[in-house]
Amino acid sequence: MPRSIADNNIHGTFTPASSFLQAASALALPIVVADASKFGHNSFAHIAPLGRIQVLVTDEQPPSDLAQALAEADVELIVAPGE
Secondary structure (H helix, E strand, O other), X not given: OOOOOOEEEOOEEEEOOHHHHHHHHOOOOOEEEOOHXXXXXXXXXXXXXXXXXXXXXXXXXXXXXXXXXXXXXXXXXXXXXXX
């Protein structure tokens, strides 16, 4: 059973679920919503490079290497902490 739909690191967005990969690959993926537990992991398949993502919405600041890669790729970062 996959532990998540998508993981995010400095190389882009990945998924452990091949069925999700087929659907996600067809999308433009301008917005990614991921909680901080997904940061820094590699999964089964690469969905998209960071340059294809326009916005990342998450619950915590990403690690510095990912934050720098997001900034370099001009990805808007929105941190929406939980209650």
